[in-house]
Amino acid sequence: xxxxxxxxxxxxxxxxxxxxxxxGHPARVAILQQLFRIDSCYCGDLVNEIGLAxxxxxQHLKELKYLGLIKGNVEGTSVCYCINTENxxxxxxxxxxxxxxxxxxxxxxx
Amino acid sequence: xxxxxxxxxxxxxxxxxxxxxxxGHPARVAILQQLFRIDSCYCGDLVNEIGLAxxxxxQHLKELKYLGLIKGNVEGTSVCYCINTENxxxxxxxxxxxxxxxxxxxxxxx
DNA sequence: AACAATTATCGTAATATTGCAATTAAGTAA
DNA sequence: TTACTTAATTGCAATATTACGATAATTGTT
Numbered sequence: 094x095x096x097x098x099x100x101x102x103x104x105x106x107x108x109x110x111x112x113x114x115x116x117g118h119p120a121r122v123a124i125l126q127q128l129f130r131i132d133s134c135y136c137g138d139l140v141n142e143i144g145l146a147x148x149x150x151x152q153h154l155k156e157l158k159y160l161g162l163i164k165g166n167v168e169g170t171s172v173c174y175c176i177n178t179e180n181x182x183x184x185x186x187x188x189x190x191x192x193x194x195x196x197x198x199x200x201x202x203x
Numbered sequence: 204x205x206x207x208x209x210x211x212x213x214x215x216x217x218x219x220x221x222x223x224x225x226x227g228h229p230a231r232v233a234i235l236q237q238l239f240r241i242d243s244c245y246c247g248d249l250v251n252e253i254g255l256a257x258x259x260x261x262q263h264l265k266e267l268k269y270l271g272l273i274k275g276n277v278e279g280t281s282v283c284y285c286i287n288t289e290n291x292x293x294x295x296x297x298x299x300x301x302x303x304x305x306x307x308x309x310x311x312x313x
Numbered sequence: 314a315a316c317a318a319t320t321a322t323c324g325t326a327a328t329a330t331t332g333c334a335a336t337t338a339a340g341t342a343a
Numbered sequence: 344t345t346a347c348t349t350a351a352t353t354g355c356a357a358t359a360t361t362a363c364g365a366t367a368a369t370t371g372t373t
Contacts, residue, residue, distance in 0.1 A: 094332040095358030101254050102229035106236070110229040117224030118361080119212035122301070126216070129304040136320060144211050146363050151321055153361095170319040170370050178305055185302050191232070192295050194239040195288055204362040205328030228331085246350060256333050261351055263331095280340045280349040 109191050112184050115160050120145055121153050128163060128176050135171045160184075219301050222294050225270050230255055231263050235286070238273060244284045246275075270294075 099107050115121055123143050128134050140150045154174060157163045161180040166173045209217050225231055233253050238244050250260045264284060267273045271290040276283045 094356075095330050095360090097228055097230070097331070097359095098255065099229060102233055106229040106232045109232050110227050113223045113225075113232075114227030115223075116301070117220050117227045118207055119209060119216040119220040120207070120361090122216045122219050122223075123212055126301075126304065137318095140320095145208065145361095147320070148322080148364080149362050152363095155321085167320095167370085170317090172320060176305065178310070181305050185305075188298070188302055191226070191236075192298055194236065195286065195291050195295075200288070204326075205330090205360050207329095207361070230331090247348095250350095255331095257350070258334080258352080259332050265351085275350095277340085277350095280347090282350060 105187075108187055111160065112188060115156055115162070118153070120149070121157060124150070124153055124157065125162070125176070128174060134174045135168075136165075136174060137171065139174070215297075218297055221270065222298060225266055225272070228263070230259070231267060234260070234263055234267065235272070238284060238286050245278075245281045246284060247281065249284070 097110070102110075116125075120143060124139055127139060127142055131138070136147075136150065136154065139154070140147045143150060145153075154163065154165070158165060161177055162184060163174050164177045166175070207220070212220075226235075230253060234249055237249060237252055241248070246257075246260065246264065249264070250257045253260060255263075264273065264275070268275060271287055272294060273284050274287045276285070
């Protein structure tokens, strides 16, 4: 199939999966780390830094933008990308709630 | 292609992506939530609870087990699955470090 | 206008993922 | 042994993802 049956799951479960999926490729992880690290965040800089072809980087940026985790600001012929800190914080709350499920559990059940 | 060029990225970036990828499907999110929630965690219970076919659940369990996030204990003809709390904690440290990159950043850069 | 620089989009090939029917494997019970 | 229960594996079809060459779109420059 290759198609997740999203209608079987809760909105929260689907939201967690969507955020996780976008982090599920090392190029997007690298892009985000780079955006956090540097001030100048032009698309071309990311292409040079990461080493994938320009259309590939552009495609990854599109996915990150679609989820609202980054913003793109046109500056002349370049586009300055950066983290959307407000949405990043919201995403963190969702992911932390999921990852912190173990706070009460002390032992493995089997 | 469909093939991530993992050799271009750091071990940490690939590790983050691997963990994230396994959370990138709502069925696996649901399985993990169920394992945290209930004590009896037989494979059959998960099949009934989640509503996907048994081979599909079994396949998702295999991926979670491969990453060390769950353990499977054979009990007669059943298999009792549960969270591997030690590895879950280690995974959390990796993911938290990635997600918490914004703690110093106050404003969007553009 | 013509050209250059930068990024987005399109099209396509290769690979990965998802889901399940059918089957197999492994244990239990009669 | 035979029958039953439960879970893993196999095989396959449908869809998704990744990567990039070619091209288009946009803006700036001369």
